[in-house]
Amino acid sequence: MKAAAPNANESLRWSVYYLLIAIAVGGLTGRLLAVNSVNRVDLEQHLVQQDLKRTEAKLKAEGLSGDALEGRLEAEKDRISETLRLQRPFLSANDRSRWLAIRALVERGTYEIDEVLDNNLWTTIDMVQHKGRDGQLHLYSSKPPLLITLLAAEYWVIHQLTGATLASHPYSVGRFMLFTVQVLPLAWMFVIVTRLVERFGKGDWDRIFVVAAACFGTFLSTFVVVLNNHIIGAVCAAVALDSFVRIWCDGSTRKRDYAACGLAAAFAAANELPALALLALVALALLATDRKPWLVAFLPAVLLVGIGSFGTNYAAHGTLSPPYMHRSTSDPGDNWYQYKYTVAGVERESYWANRQGIDQGEPSKWVYAFNCLVGHHGVFSLTPIWLLTLVGLAQWGKSESRATRQIAAGIALLSAVCLVFYLGLRPLEDRNYGGMTSGFRWMFWFAPLWLWGMIPAVERLSASRGGRILCLVLLAASALSASYPSWNPWTHPWIYQAMDGLGIL
Numbered sequence: 001m002k003a004a005a006p007n008a009n010e011s012l013r014w015s016v017y018y019l020l021i022a023i024a025v026g027g028l029t030g031r032l033l034a035v036n037s038v039n040r041v042d043l044e045q046h047l048v049q050q051d052l053k054r055t056e057a058k059l060k061a062e063g064l065s066g067d068a069l070e071g072r073l074e075a076e077k078d079r080i081s082e083t084l085r086l087q088r089p090f091l092s093a094n095d096r097s098r099w100l101a102i103r104a105l106v107e108r109g110t111y112e113i114d115e116v117l118d119n120n121l122w123t124t125i126d127m128v129q130h131k132g133r134d135g136q137l138h139l140y141s142s143k144p145p146l147l148i149t150l151l152a153a154e155y156w157v158i159h160q161l162t163g164a165t166l167a168s169h170p171y172s173v174g175r176f177m178l179f180t181v182q183v184l185p186l187a188w189m190f191v192i193v194t195r196l197v198e199r200f201g202k203g204d205w206d207r208i209f210v211v212a213a214a215c216f217g218t219f220l221s222t223f224v225v226v227l228n229n230h231i232i233g234a235v236c237a238a239v240a241l242d243s244f245v246r247i248w249c250d251g252s253t254r255k256r257d258y259a260a261c262g263l264a265a266a267f268a269a270a271n272e273l274p275a276l277a278l279l280a281l282v283a284l285a286l287l288a289t290d291r292k293p294w295l296v297a298f299l300p301a302v303l304l305v306g307i308g309s310f311g312t313n314y315a316a317h318g319t320l321s322p323p324y325m326h327r328s329t330s331d332p333g334d335n336w337y338q339y340k341y342t343v344a345g346v347e348r349e350s351y352w353a354n355r356q357g358i359d360q361g362e363p364s365k366w367v368y369a370f371n372c373l374v375g376h377h378g379v380f381s382l383t384p385i386w387l388l389t390l391v392g393l394a395q396w397g398k399s400e401s402r403a404t405r406q407i408a409a410g411i412a413l414l415s416a417v418c419l420v421f422y423l424g425l426r427p428l429e430d431r432n433y434g435g436m437t438s439g440f441r442w443m444f445w446f447a448p449l450w451l452w453g454m455i456p457a458v459e460r461l462s463a464s465r466g467g468r469i470l471c472l473v474l475l476a477a478s479a480l481s482a483s484y485p486s487w488n489p490w491t492h493p494w495i496y497q498a499m500d501g502l503g504i505l
Helices: 010-033 038-061 066-083 093-108 145-162 170-200 204-216 230-248 255-271 273-289 291-317 365-373 385-396 402-424 441-453 455-461 465-483 494-501
Strands: 127-131 137-141 340-343 346-349
Touching (some): 010 170, 204 455, 230 441, 255 291, 385 455, 455 465
């Protein structure tokens, strides 16, 4: 398929694109710089003041007064504040699990997180327990170790250059790392989506709308303040799509395009397990297209990620199989999620031995599917812009370009496969909507694929005033859901909160 012919408004459109991306990146960075566990601020201040009052009374009883008392109280305030510190820039057990492993790897030289775990700031439930190389039981992050290892390399450089650690400077180090691994990659995804929109779109309004939807209408912006795999997965999906288009539509045989597609698709799969379907689909398609660049560029890139993924998993756990495959109900020795551990002299039981609330799972698969699609965690109820994708993919199927029809069919197939996997094939304990989270996060990585899919639907609707109003309403509703978790994405969606408040749940 040839790129759409440029028109007189192309320069103006790009100016608008850059404005949208600049506003989005600025807003995301501002949220990141303010990230803090604000639910703990008042409690921490209250505890510090209470302890300070007790200390003041004690010092007065010892005969201190005047400047001596003030100086002593100032010193005691610093000590008390450090002792009772509750605030942290790491907002959930999910992201703290990764941060703990990053700390352990750089500061202790091991994937074992026992020595960096505590009762206050550095806590998590997302961990497993099994025997280490010393034959003793140790705790480990339950998250795939490849991304953790790559981020540990960045943390090592920061630590070597500044001497700062995540323990001593959690805000400055944590926020800087989040900026480099969440904000910057997401900005890159915005640019990739813009290129695709400019290429496949036809009008001004529809192109600008899709870029605005990318910047403000998905949950990727919501999760930029926490360390997560979903943004990385989405960025990789965007790179894979962009590279695939150059090969599939333009007939490119450049090795760098094949390598970029293989590397991106494989790394997407390493971070989002169902993205294995994406990797398999593009691998088969490109193998049939041209075997030579597939063998010398695509395949080596995939193998590089595969070796890194399985290699780091073996380094961390002494096995090639990831933690979630060790949940045996018949062999206690192969159930890494059922255990007891001790922190600060207190014995605790694994959270997964006694799940609470939403983590107990939804008994009915039909109720689960309903809520994940159009209910309180619904893909279409929370972010209704994806309704445009349903229509758009159908319209792409009528395209004159065979290559475009095939890409649309591939995206539709991948979406259906992943939805069936999550909605129909997961056991009870995994039917938890992604846990305490603001959206059905396991489908977030589809964002760039679905944004491309909506282009013809928006184009058709943009031809009328009513159609434009409908698109804007859908975008506004999606932006509402994305911005509702104003400080922490690890909260229930607004629909869930509303239903809970009305006593419907």
